[in-house]
Amino acid sequence: MTKEETPNNYRPIPKLFFDDLTGAMMNVCISCQQNLLENQIPYFIEKAIKPHLGYKAYATVFEYAMCINCMQQHKSKISKSSLASINEYFQKHIDVSRRQYLVANELYDNLGLWMDHCVATDNHISAIGECQIYAQCLGDQLVMGECPYMISGEALDTVVNLLSAETIDGFNKLQDELVGPSEFQDLLKGGPRVLL
Ligand SMILES: [Zn+2]
Numbered sequence: 001m002t003k004e005e006t007p008n009n010y011r012p013i014p015k016l017f018f019d020d021l022t023g024a025m026m027n028v029c030i031s032c033q034q035n036l037l038e039n040q041i042p043y044f045i046e047k048a049i050k051p052h053l054g055y056k057a058y059a060t061v062f063e064y065a066m067c068i069n070c071m072q073q074h075k076s077k078i079s080k081s082s083l084a085s086i087n088e089y090f091q092k093h094i095d096v097s098r099r100q101y102l103v104a105n106e107l108y109d110n111l112g113l114w115m116d117h118c119v120a121t122d123n124h125i126s127a128i129g130e131c132q133i134y135a136q137c138l139g140d141q142l143v144m145g146e147c148p149y150m151i152s153g154e155a156l157d158t159v160v161n162l163l164s165a166e167t168i169d170g171f172n173k174l175q176d177e178l179v180g181p182s183e184f185q186d187l188l189k190g191g192p193r194v195l196l
Pocket of ligand 1: 030033066068069070
């Protein structure tokens with residue numbers, strides 16, 4: 001797309017959301033393997049990281065990109081009760097007006113405003129041992145609005161505790177399917193992780 005056609009909430013994907021293994025932009029859907037940079041399909045990036053100096057120095061626990069179709073397909077497997085619990089938790093804890101303020105004032109050039117505090121607990125990245133970060137993208141652009149955001153491990157643990165055993169089982173199976181036997185497996189043993 002030409003520069004004139006780029007919506008004003010689009011920004012080049014920041015390095016934070018690059019593939020930490022290769023240092024390049026993520027380009028493949030972890031589930032259907034389609035090329036996300038060539039195909040103009042919305043996709044999501046999720047990373048679990050252990051920050052040391054905020055985002056300046058961190059260890060990556062896992063990272064992947066997934067196209068919107070696969071995301072919806074996997075989400076549809078979450079049980080209704082778990083989905084209701086997740087929604088209830090986020091409705092209670094996310095400061096929606098703050099997110100709306102960022103959009104209303106088009107504060108798209110300051111990534112810190114979007115990502116420095118846990119979206120649920122409001123804890124600052126410097127005080128967080130482990131967290132997950134999320135981005136929505138299109139091609140090489142970050143689509144800002146609902147994403148990007150950061151959620152602390154503490155908040156995720158609370159969410160996981162709200163899930164049904166069936167859903168947790170589903171997440172674990174999905175994890176096996178997507179991640180497979182790799183060095184990441186050990187890191188994932190700590191507990192189920194949520195694809196939100
Ligand atoms: Zn896909």
